[in-house]
Amino acid sequence: MSGDSEALPSTMRAWLWTTAAGGLEKNLHLSESAIRPGQQLHEDQVVVQVISMSLNPADYKVPEMGLTAKLIISTPSSPGIDFCGRVVAMGSEVKDFTLGQLVFGCLGRPRQFGPLAEYTVCPSQSIAPLPKGxxxxxxxxxxVAGGTAYQVLEPPATAGDRIFINGGSGGVGMFCIQIAKILGWHVTTTCSTRNVVLCHDLGADEVIDYxxxxxVQTLKEMGPVFSRVLENVGTPENLYRECHHFLRPGCTFVQVTATITSAARQLIQPGFLGGGKRKLDLVVLASKQSSLIQLGDWIQEGKIKVIIDSTFEFEDAIKAYEKLRTHRARGKIVVHVAEKP
Structure with missing residues (x-):
């Protein structure tokens, strides 16, 4: 083992939940003596002392799945997926990082030891070095947002390809617009009136004010001009069913946001019975170190802007989740877990 995990505190401060009935934020409690993760590290794992973490809808949607959540996440559990922090212990096979190094990462999905806590643990391939500055x-x-956007936009477009992004002002949508422009897409997106200027500023060529x-009618009037449709929102409900009117033959409708029921229906309902007539891909994030590194480089180079809606201190984490629940955040919501270096 590189770095003595046993020399770290055996307990930590952490926001915990054991049930999410009635809403995750109503069940969170701050523990001053939660068990610190990583006391018996696997050879490829790292322990990260968390500095900042950001919120994602999956933080509460997965715990609120009831019995299914219990099969996915052991409790008591700390929320969160995305984080930035400092490496404080490493498994014996971890060679790419050093103790004290600043890193950022993504757990891929909600897990027992999420980063709304002083420490989190993850495979070394789930983190990347923090770019200088x-x-x-x-x-x-x-x-989550950047990794999902990068994943669904590969492979790069060819000259003249057009993409429709439903929901350009959300976390994934804002990354999608900017990455799509870097990769050469012509971008059409949707948002509300207050976010039209923002979406244009991020690079969208056309913005539809929903x-x-x-x-759907506006897209139909454009004709089958898009090489890809990316669904981030879940509404309008007939977007996939009608996509053959604006998505080119042989091209793909990519679904990022979907309930289990709606996803199953869309996958199994044939076109002649009212289902969609284009290929449907349901996205499950595959967190990759290479994607994190590329995204970090683009941000450092000024090619991607990350919009922060609001920040909260650790003690106010419940307020952060209440804000997320409003669906009114424009950009990411961040919680400060420890002081920045």
Missing amino acids: LDPDIAASIG SKVDV
């Missing part, structure tokens, strides 16, 4: 709040906001027009 990058603020920990920004780095902690990259993982509060003023019928999105």
Whole structure:
């Protein structure tokens, strides 16, 4: 083992939940003596002392799945997926990092030892070095949203390809617009009136204000011009069913946000019975170190802007989740777990 995990405190401060009935934020409690993770490290694992973490809808959606959640996450559990912090212990096979190194990362999905705590533990391939000069709040906001956007936009477009991104002002959507432009796509997206300027500023070529027009009808009027459709929102409900009117033959409708029921229905309902007539891909994030490194480089180079909606101190984490629940955040919500270096 590189670094003595046993020399670290055996307990930590952490926000914990054992049930999410009635809403995760209503069940969170701050423990001053939670068990610290990583006391018996696997050879490829690292313990990270958390500086900042950011919130994602999956933080509460997965725990609120009831009995299914219990099969996925052991409790008591700390919420969170995305984080930035400092390496404080490493397994024997970890060679790419050093003790004290600043890193950022993504757990991929909610797990027992999420980063709304003083320490988290993860495989070394789930973290990347913090680029020089990058603020920990920004780095902690990259993982889920940036990784998902990067994953669904590969492979790069060819000249003239057009993409429609439903929901350009959300966490994933904002990354999607910017990455799509880097990769050469012509971007059309949707948002509400207050975010039209933001989406244009991020690089969108065309912005549809869903509060003023019928999105599906507007897309139909454009004809089958898009090489990919990326669904981040879940509404309008007929977007996939009608996508053959605006998505080119042989091209793919990519679904990021979907309930289990709606996803199953879309996958099994044939086109002649009212289902979609284009290929459907349901995205499950595969967190990759290479993606984190590329995203960090683009942000450091100024090619991608990360929008922070608001920041909260550790003691105010419940307020952060209440803000997330409003669906009114424009950008990422960050919680400070420890002081920045």
